Amino acid sequence: MKSINKLIIAISISVGALVTSCQKLDIPPTNIFTPDIIFGSEAGVKSFLATIYRNLPIEDFKYRPDQGFKTGGNDWENFFNSASVTGEEVGPFGGMDIGTGFGYWPYDNIRNVNILIEELPKHADKLGQTNVNALLGEAHFLRAYYYFGLAKRYGGVPIVTKVQDPGAPLSELQVHRDKEEATWDFIGTELDLGYQMMNETNELGRANKYAAAALKSRAMLYAGSIAKYGSANFVDGQARTEGFAGIPADKANGYFTKAYDAAKLLEGHYSLYEKNADKVQNYVDLFLKSESPENIFVKQYSIISNTAHSWDATMSPRYMTANALTRSYPTLDLVQRWGALSVTNSDGTPKRFNDRADIMQGLEPRLLATVYFPGATLRGLTFDMQRGIYPTFSGTAAAEVAKPANSRSYILSGDTKTLYQGRMIIGFTGPWTGGDELTRTGFYVRKYIDAAKPISTVDLNRSEQPWLELRYAEILLNRAEAAMELGNAGDALTVINLIRNRAGATPYTSIDIDKIRNERGMELAFENHYYWDLKRWRISDVVLNNARFKGLMPYYVFNENKYIFLAEPELFQRNYNFDKKFYYEPIPGGELGKNPNLYPNNPNY
Amino acid sequence: MKKLISRILLGATILASSACTKIDNYDGPNASFEGNLISSEGGNLLTSQGSSQIRLEQISWSATPSPQEIPSKFDGTFKDSKLFKGTYKVIPKGGAFWPLYDTLTVDINKGTKHDFTVTPYILIKNFTATLNGKTLTLKYTMEAPIGAGLPTIIETQPYVNNTKLVGAGASIRDFSDIYKKAINKQWADMTDADKSVTIDIPDMLPGRKFFVRVGVRLNDSFKSSNFSDIIEIDVPAN
Numbered sequence: 001m002k003s004i005n006k007l008i009i010a011i012s013i014s015v016g017a018l019v020t021s022c023q024k025l026d027i028p029p030t031n032i033f034t035p036d037i038i039f040g041s042e043a044g045v046k047s048f049l050a051t052i053y054r055n056l057p058i059e060d061f062k063y064r065p066d067q068g069f070k071t072g073g074n075d076w077e078n079f080f081n082s083a084s085v086t087g088e089e090v091g092p093f094g095g096m097d098i099g100t101g102f103g104y105w106p107y108d109n110i111r112n113v114n115i116l117i118e119e120l121p122k123h124a125d126k127l128g129q130t131n132v133n134a135l136l137g138e139a140h141f142l143r144a145y146y147y148f149g150l151a152k153r154y155g156g157v158p159i160v161t162k163v164q165d166p167g168a169p170l171s172e173l174q175v176h177r178d179k180e181e182a183t184w185d186f187i188g189t190e191l192d193l194g195y196q197m198m199n200e201t202n203e204l205g206r207a208n209k210y211a212a213a214a215l216k217s218r219a220m221l222y223a224g225s226i227a228k229y230g231s232a233n234f235v236d237g238q239a240r241t242e243g244f245a246g247i248p249a250d251k252a253n254g255y256f257t258k259a260y261d262a263a264k265l266l267e268g269h270y271s272l273y274e275k276n277a278d279k280v281q282n283y284v285d286l287f288l289k290s291e292s293p294e295n296i297f298v299k300q301y302s303i304i305s306n307t308a309h310s311w312d313a314t315m316s317p318r319y320m321t322a323n324a325l326t327r328s329y330p331t332l333d334l335v336q337r338w339g340a341l342s343v344t345n346s347d348g349t350p351k352r353f354n355d356r357a358d359i360m361q362g363l364e365p366r367l368l369a370t371v372y373f374p375g376a377t378l379r380g381l382t383f384d385m386q387r388g389i390y391p392t393f394s395g396t397a398a399a400e401v402a403k404p405a406n407s408r409s410y411i412l413s414g415d416t417k418t419l420y421q422g423r424m425i426i427g428f429t430g431p432w433t434g435g436d437e438l439t440r441t442g443f444y445v446r447k448y449i450d451a452a453k454p455i456s457t458v459d460l461n462r463s464e465q466p467w468l469e470l471r472y473a474e475i476l477l478n479r480a481e482a483a484m485e486l487g488n489a490g491d492a493l494t495v496i497n498l499i500r501n502r503a504g505a506t507p508y509t510s511i512d513i514d515k516i517r518n519e520r521g522m523e524l525a526f527e528n529h530y531y532w533d534l535k536r537w538r539i540s541d542v543v544l545n546n547a548r549f550k551g552l553m554p555y556y557v558f559n560e561n562k563y564i565f566l567a568e569p570e571l572f573q574r575n576y577n578f579d580k581k582f583y584y585e586p587i588p589g590g591e592l593g594k595n596p597n598l599y600p601n602n603p604n605y
Numbered sequence: 606m607k608k609l610i611s612r613i614l615l616g617a618t619i620l621a622s623s624a625c626t627k628i629d630n631y632d633g634p635n636a637s638f639e640g641n642l643i644s645s646e647g648g649n650l651l652t653s654q655g656s657s658q659i660r661l662e663q664i665s666w667s668a669t670p671s672p673q674e675i676p677s678k679f680d681g682t683f684k685d686s687k688l689f690k691g692t693y694k695v696i697p698k699g700g701a702f703w704p705l706y707d708t709l710t711v712d713i714n715k716g717t718k719h720d721f722t723v724t725p726y727i728l729i730k731n732f733t734a735t736l737n738g739k740t741l742t743l744k745y746t747m748e749a750p751i752g753a754g755l756p757t758i759i760e761t762q763p764y765v766n767n768t769k770l771v772g773a774g775a776s777i778r779d780f781s782d783i784y785k786k787a788i789n790k791q792w793a794d795m796t797d798a799d800k801s802v803t804i805d806i807p808d809m810l811p812g813r814k815f816f817v818r819v820g821v822r823l824n825d826s827f828k829s830s831n832f833s834d835i836i837e838i839d840v841p842a843n
Contacts, residue, residue, distance in 0.1 A: 235826040236704065541828065546782065580826055589671060596669040604698075604826060 039116075039123040045135060048116065052142050053206070055109045057149030058299050059528040060467035061309040061448075065098040073306035076460040078314040079327040082531035086540075087549045089526070090441060090570045091328025096544055098531075099582030100605075101153055105591055106146050107160060113143040114163045137197025141212045144190035148219050151187060152532055153585045155180035155602065156244040174595040177587075179243040181251060184223035188258055191216035195265070204290065204298065205466075210269055211297040214470040216262035217478040223247060224255030224485060225536035233538040235580050237603025245584045245602045256482045263479035270296060270472040272502045279365035279504035287448045288465055296470040303462060310460045312453060315445040318437055319428045320378045321458035329441040330371045330525075332550040332567055337522050338367045341552065343565040348396035350564035356385070356554055359565060365504030370525050372444040374554045374565075379455050384427035385442050386563075387553040388412040389420045393564060401568050410555060423556065431553060433571045440571035441551030447526050473499055474529070477520045484513050492516060499523055535583055544578035581605065632690055636713045639684035642677055642697055645724040646750055649681025650702060651832045653764075653772025653820070657699040659683050659721075664710070665691035679770065679835075690714055697721045700829025701822075703751065724750055727758070727821045729833035734817050736838060741765075741806040745819055745833060748800075755792040757824040760785050763804050764818050764832075771816045773830055780806050780815075812842035 028034055038044040054071050062070040065082045077092075084091030085098055116139045124132045143161075150157045158175035159182065166173075178186075194212030202208040227247035239245040247255075273292040276282035286292055301307045318324040335341065341359065343351055353359060357375025360368055372378065374385040388410045393400075400408065413425035414434050430438030450465055476495045483492040493511040496519050500507050503523070508515060517537070521530060534540040551570040554563055586605035587598050642650040642657060650657065658674040666689070675685040677697075694708040702723035711719060732745040743763055749755055764771050765780035776782070784804050788795070802819075809815065815838045820830035 237826075545828075580828060592669065592671070599669050 035119050035122075039119045040126045042127065042131065045116075045120075045127070048112070049135075049138070049142075049206075052109060052112050052116070055106065056142065056145050056299075057104065057106065058467065058469050060299050060469070061301075061311045061463075063528065064102075065531070066093070066102055068102045068104065071307065073308075074461060076310035076314065077327075078310050079325075081328060081526070082528050083526050084328040085544075085576060086531050086534060087331055087543065087547060087576065088334045088521075088530055089328040089330050089445070090549055090551075090572050090574050092436070093574075095574060096576045096578050096582070099579060099585075101585035103588035103590070104149060104153055104585075105588050106149065110143060110146050110160060111163060113139050113146065114161060117143070117161075118163055133197050134199050137194045137209070137212070138202075138207055140190045141194035141198065141207050141215070144187045144194065144212070144215065144219070147183060147187050147190070148215065148222075151180070151183045151219075152222055152536075154587055155239070155246065155584050156183050158598070159183060159186050174597045176597045177244050180226070180245060181223075181243065181247045184219065184226075184247070184255070187219050188216060188223075191219065191262070195262075200269075205300045207297050210266050211470055213262045213265040214296045214475050217259045217475055217482070218470075220255045220259035220262060221478045221482055222532070222536050224252045224259060224482065225538075227255060228252035228485070229536065229538035230583070233541070233580075233583075235583065235603040238600040239584075239602050242600065244600065253486060256485045259478055260482040260486060260488075263475045263482065266296070266472065266475050270294060270475070272472060272476075272498060274502055279502075280369050283366050283369035283503065284446070284449075284451070286471075287468065288450055290466060292471075294472040295466075295468055296472060296475070298466040298468050300466045301464050303464060308461045309463045309467075311448050311465070312450055312458045312463045313460050315449060316372075316378060316458070317429045317439070317444065320381050320455060322456050323459045325437050325460075326439070326444070327436050328445075329439045329551070329570075330443040330445060331441050331570060332443075332552045334521075334525060335367065335371060335443065335552070337518055337525075338364055341565070343552070343567070344397050348398055350393070350397045350400075350566060352557070352560060352562035352564060354562060356563050357382075358563075359554075366522065368446075370445075370447050370522075372446045372449075374442060374552075376446075378449070378451055379453070379458075381428075383429050383444065384424075385429050385431060385439060385554050386424070386427040386556055387431050387442070388555055389423065389425050390555050390557045390564070391420075392559045393555075393557045397564075397566050401566055421558065423558070427554075431551065431571055439551075441549075442553050442565075443551070445526055468527075473502075473523050474527075477516070477523060480511075481513075481516050481520070484511065484516050534578075538583065540578040540582065541580050544576045547576045548574065549576075634687040634689050636688045636690040636715055636717065637684065637686035638675065638688055638693075638695075638711070638713050638717050638719070639682070639686075640719045640721065642681040642683065642702075643720050643722045644681070644702075645722055646728055650677075650723055650725055651834060652677045652679060652681055653830065653832055654679075654770070654774045655699075656701065656773060656827075656829055656832075657681075657697060660696050660698050661685075661688070661713075662694045662708075663689065663691050664694055679772065688713055695719070697723060698827075700825050700827040701726045701831045704825075725831050726755055726823050726825070726829075727831040729819060729821065729831060732819060732833040732836070734836045734838055736809070736840060739807065739809050739811065739840065741809050741815075741817065741838060741840075743804045743806070743817065743819055744802070746801040747795075747821055749792050752792045755823070758788045758790055758792060758795065759822045759824050759828070760787050760789070761802055761819065761821045762786065763806060764820060765806065765815050767813065767815060769816050769835065771818055771835055772832055773820065780809070809838075809840045811840050814839050 038048050061078045062075045064080045079091050083089040085093050085096050120132050120136055156177050156179045159178045191212045195209045198209040230246050231249035271293045273286040273294040276285055301309050313321050313324040345351055360373050372383050374383055376383045390410050411420050416428055418425050426432055431442055432438040480492040480495040489511050497507040549570050550567050553566050553568050581604035584602035587601050592598050644650045657677040660672050660674050662670045662672050675683045677683045693711050693713050695711050696708040702725045728748045730746050730748055735742050762785035763781055764776040766776045816835050817838055818833045818835045820832045822830040
């Protein structure tokens with residue numbers, strides 16, 4: 001009987017187990033996020049967007065043109081900027097070291113955008129059709145941004161708009177290069193979609209419809225210049241004859257028109273920052289105030305999220321910071337975009353100044369807000385730039401500078417402790433050649449420097465001021481340049497004078513393309529535009545033809561108790577030479593290995 | 606314990622003896638390719654550091670091989686003795702000569718030789734260097750084998766160095782680059798005066814030996830220069 005009971009229990013257990021075991025295992029995996037979770041809520045979409053935004057090819061404080069876009073917590077070497085290979089600055093690069101780029105190839109990010117574009121319409125029930133449309137517009141903007149980063153480097157690249165299936169046959173995965181013209185046209189179309197579908201406003205750090213129009217004005221201006229100037233100055237090769245590198249010249253005006261029209265769309269919605277009556281302080285504030293009506297699209301940083309940058313600590317000498325290392329310095333060549341400095345008399349002898357700071361008298365406010373001159377102050381300390389002491393000085397500046405160093409009668413020093421008759425020979429802020437941390441040109445960068453920070457807080461990875469990726473001044477400059485290329489000098493003049501008025505400069509009465517380009521160089525100094533401007537104008541190989549740049553060296557003349565300034569070769573003694581093939585970067589070798597359809601590579605690689 | 610050690614040793618021996626049985630059966634890079642860049646106007650094309658190369662693409666290895674280059678020596682010869690045997694597409698490039706567009710297919714083996722004939726853009730003729738006190742005077746004239754369609758002539762300059770390796774990127778700046786003369790003209794627009802050049806280099810260092818040549822730079826894809834031959838100059842001591 002007992003055994004029967006056991007049998008019954010055993011049977012019922014097995015039957016029970018059999019009956020319940022046949023459930024199909026059909027539950028969503030708990031360890032990965034499915035599309036429903038991500039695209040089913042606004043928070044989910046936002047987290048997906050965050051990755052796409054973070055990786056955008058924004059050439060900000062941390063961008064290293066020889067290594068790439070940096071998003072880490074300790075990417076502090078902000079002096080490795082493109083300004084320091086183009087003569088805006090001289091710096092740590094030994095020469096024109098960034099011509100072949102760093103192999104930018106963001107198809108992983110583009111795939112993310114493609115996923116977004118494919119998934120969003122499926123979730124309209126949860127997100128709402130209006131939201132979906134705005135988000136789709138944002139996605140088109142973001143995709144255009146990535147393609148812009150590619151097109152300006154390589155010309156024509158494969159346009160991939162679908163999410164590729166990794167299991168697809170190799171022939172489908174190995175996408176052909178598209179022509180350069182097709183690539184720029186695609187960028188234009190994407191940005192049109194972005195403009196049509198996005199909202200008027202968006203949260204700070206995300207794009208609205210005007211950001212799409214602004215980027216379009218930039219991209220179409222690039223395309224127009226490449227069509228116009230690239231068909232006159234080019235490197236021959238298969239990629240060119242097949243249209244992968246180069247745009248037919250007759251397309252130029254079409255692109256310039258698109259650039260002009262896109263820039264016009266922002267009129268009335270954005271304006272130049274003019275809140276402070278003090279023109280110098282106003283121009284300084286413009287880069288530090290996030291409520292500026294000039295900001296169209298900004299990139300933010302924070303110490304908490306481990307994304308802070310190091311601009312303050314890498315652009316000012318340690319004398320004025322807690323822990324700094326500077327390495328790139330504005331050149332006299334940049335400063336003289338504003339006109340020659342008055343440092344010599346008509347007979348060629350150097351002007352005598354009672355005080356270093358007197359050199360700043362009468363200079364344009366924008367220049368003073370862009371560059372720290374000898375005699376300027378930061379955080380209560382003076383930029384006491386002094387290269388050395390002349391016990392006496394006679395003759396002309398030019399003759400003195402032309403002498404070999406060993407026959408000049410100046411006294412130099414390797415450190416600030418060495419005195420000449422009780423006077424410091426070099427300043428606390430340089431110039432000095434013994435180390436990297438003091439100016440080699442007699443100037444320091446002022447743009448984006450936050451002077452309100454106490455010295456003790458100015459350290460590496462401690463700067464949070466946003467990068468103004470798209471600001472209205474650039475859009476006005478895009479508009480003026482496109483207008484001028486189209487023969488509309490009147491509009492160009494009006495727009496350039498808007499910028500000059502805000503800068504505190506004398507308005508122009510007439511305009512030409514060189515003035516517009518020079519205005520762009522002044523207004524957008526150190527903002528990583530100039531390298532691309534030189535390239536799209538196809539003048540890099542002329543401007544950087546074994547180019548050497550100058551600094552302005554302040555000296556103290558002992559017997560006269562006066563200061564003089566001599567324009568001398570900058571103290572790194574760099575030489576910059578732009579090879580014509582650099583107008584296009586080479587398609588990365590690894591990608592060529594994976595996809596032979598990317599051939600032909602750009603000319604001369 | 607002894608047993609254990611001997612077993613470990615036995616194991617190690619078996620592993621060691623069974624490893625590395627495969628042999629690399631590819632040939633080493635034991636093929637070579639050499640030759641001359643012959644100027645159509647006689648002699649070799651005179652080049653300088655980084656000015657002309659022979660580009661090789663090993664088509665027997667891949668349909669889209671990464672190109673490799675053999676730099677030309679100053680006397681217009683080239684040689685690479687560490688190439689893999691195979692079929693290559695070869696072409697001289699880098700200027701300063703009228704570009705060749707047709708690549709040549711060559712089977713490169715041990716001791717393969719080939720001479721390329723190119724037409725230089727500019728010939729530098731009647732090059733003389735005379736010393737007058739400490740001032741070195743260089744005189745030369747330019748000729749173009751083919752004038753029509755010649756790239757813009759950008760500039761001409763002397764190259765002075767204290768070794769026989771003298772040319773672009775191998776010269777003393779204070780005696781060379783700063784005596785650069787800008788031209789920026791089409792060949793057809795250049796007068797006879799433009800084509801015959803005199804350059805004075807003052808303050809040569811006494812008691813030194815210098816090697817001097819001159820170059821003319823053109824605005825082709827490579828911004829390449831045609832060079833003269835090299836003249837040796839002994840500056841007498843004071």
